[in-house]
Amino acid sequence: MNKERQAPDYILIVATIVLLSVGLIMVYSASEAWATYRFNDSLFFAKRQLFFGSVGVLLMFFISRVDYWTWRTYSKLLLIICFILLVLVLIPGVGLVRGGARSWLGIGAFSIQPSEFMKIAMIIFLANFLAVNQKRIVLFRKGLLPALAFVMVAFGMIMLQPDLGTGTVMVGTCVAMIFIAGARVKHFMGLFLIGVAGFVVLIISAPYRIKRITSFLDPWADPMESGFQIIQSLLAIGPGGLLGMGLGESRQKYFYLPEPQTDFIFAILAEELGFLGGLFVLLLFGIIFWRGVRIALGAPDLFGSFLAAGIVTMIVIQVMINIGVVTGLMPVTGITLPLLSYGGSSLTLMLMSIGLLINISRHTR
Numbered sequence: 094m095n096k097e098r099q100a101p102d103y104i105l106i107v108a109t110i111v112l113l114s115v116g117l118i119m120v121y122s123a124s125e126a127w128a129t130y131r132f133n134d135s136l137f138f139a140k141r142q143l144f145f146g147s148v149g150v151l152l153m154f155f156i157s158r159v160d161y162w163t164w165r166t167y168s169k170l171l172l173i174i175c176f177i178l179l180v181l182v183l184i185p186g187v188g189l190v191r192g193g194a195r196s197w198l199g200i201g202a203f204s205i206q207p208s209e210f211m212k213i214a215m216i217i218f219l220a221n222f223l224a225v226n227q228k229r230i231v232l233f234r235k236g237l238l239p240a241l242a243f244v245m246v247a248f249g250m251i252m253l254q255p256d257l258g259t260g261t262v263m264v265g266t267c268v269a270m271i272f273i274a275g276a277r278v279k280h281f282m283g284l285f286l287i288g289v290a291g292f293v294v295l296i297i298s299a300p301y302r303i304k305r306i307t308s309f310l311d312p313w314a315d316p317m318e319s320g321f322q323i324i325q326s327l328l329a330i331g332p333g334g335l336l337g338m339g340l341g342e343s344r345q346k347y348f349y350l351p352e353p354q355t356d357f358i359f360a361i362l363a364e365e366l367g368f369l370g371g372l373f374v375l376l377l378f379g380i381i382f383w384r385g386v387r388i389a390l391g392a393p394d395l396f397g398s399f400l401a402a403g404i405v406t407m408i409v410i411q412v413m414i415n416i417g418v419v420t421g422l423m424p425v426t427g428i429t430l431p432l433l434s435y436g437g438s439s440l441t442l443m444l445m446s447i448g449l450l451i452n453i454s455r456h457t458r
Contacts (some may be wrong), residue, residue, distance in 0.1 A: 101157060102454035104386040109432065109447050112377045113150070116358075116433035117142055124354035124435065126347050138354050145437040156448030157455070159275030159436060164449070167394055168221040169216075172243070174410050177216040178207035179250040186255075194427075195247040196254045198434065206438040208251045212266070213446050215247055216403035219267055223274040230274045237276050241267075241284070258426035262274055265406040273402050312421070322357065323421050325350040329360040330420065337367030339344040352437040356427060359419045374433070378412050379425035381405070383445075391457030399455050404446045 098403045122138035128137035182188035182198050185423060188206055189197035199206040222240055229236035244267040251260040272281065312327075314322030328347035343364045346353045353361050363371045385405025392398040398418070408431050415430040417423035 094161070098455045099457070100455070101390060102384050103450045105381060105388075105447070105451060108377050108384070109444070110150075111383075112374070114446075115147055115374060115377075117146060118340070118356045119358055119362050119365075119433060120435045122343065122365060123346050123358050125341075126362045127352070127354070130348075142435050142440070144439050146444075149441040152441065153444040153448035156445055157451035159452065161397055161400060161449055161452045161456070162394070164217050164400075165224075168218045171214040172218040173415060175207060175211040176247070176250070179211060179247070182207050182251075183253055186453065193258050194254045196259075196305075198257050201203065201258075206259075208254065208256050208263075209442045211247055211251065211436040211448065212263045213404075213442055215244065215263055215267060216270070216407065216446075217400065218243065218269055220396050220399035220403055223270060227274055227395055230271065230276050230360075233277075237271065237280050239285075240271055244268075249349040257429070258414070258428040261426070262407060262410050265410045266403055269406045270399055270403045274399060275296055282408050289403075322351060322425055323418075324362040326357050326419050327421055329357075329364040332335070332409050333364040333367045333371075335368050337363070337365045337370055340365050356415065356429060356434065357419055358434050359416060359430055362433070375412075375416075378431075379409070382409055383398075384454075388457055390455045392453050393456050393458055397453045397456065401450055404450050407446070408443070431442040 117139065120142045121136065124138035125135040129135045129138075133135075174432065178198065182195060183453040185195075186197065191197055191198065196206050196208060198207060199205055219240065222243075223230065224237055225434050227238070230240070246266060248260045251263070268281075312323040314320060316324055319388065327348060329343065332344075338344075343353075343361050345364060346361055350357050350360060359374070362374065366373075382405055385401060385408070389398050389401035392401055411428055411431050414423060414426060414428045415434075418425050419433055429436050431443045432440065434440075440447065
């Protein structure tokens, strides 16, 4: 293990800060109408985003100075704490209900989303598990099954809230990590069929999820209900053209697109900054992916390699799902766009995760 520190990955840092800055500008632009209407303060969401972004950046740089293998020691403890938080959030009167999901802990506007913490805790735990059991991962009962057991228990608890979007990101990330560790494809094929069957059951068990699927296939079949968000998102992206309508000139943010500062912020960005603005943001995410892969390949030990791979996979999956939803390529799910969408827990945890990546980069070969 290389314990000699090098310079951190400055390209990763710059790409992160630029994305965060673009996000802050777009949160203000997208939310000013809603903020004025609901709170009589056009800067309400922007000020909170600036606060959480500042806290997140401080934590990112702090974590980037803490040797990443320190977290290996506390991987089990972190997972236990997150499981406890997932239990607490399900207790009526303790967990806060927002948007039909009991996903929050806290008081009023100052709250946390335990499922967001579970994502990074599971990545750290699984990176340690795979590093210790990498030779056994080719075995189904002694390697693959124990690894998936922890993931599926956490997924089940997240689904009790319910929060299919966050659960899907966590499962997708963990499955990718297990595959990278060397699990056999034939084992995945059987589990894939079981997973598809389970996913179908989850969709059928909740009528609103069925509506999301049907609205994805034909949003105009129910333009005022289940298809409303997708239609309004496309009506934002379309007029943007190549260069956009101009920063602050969005029309869809004026009470057409619900909560435009969160899951659908990319639609407002495309409307105001056009195809080139959207392409610039995707390029920045591409840089983060590129640097993350380099860091994972150059990590001095298996734990660091799996940890970096898990973090960059989590970011990529969230970006793909969010952009897919906004552009009508995927059914609507409640997934934020990393570093751009408004949100305290998601933004802070994402910056902390990038802090881990930066620290691993300081020890790469």
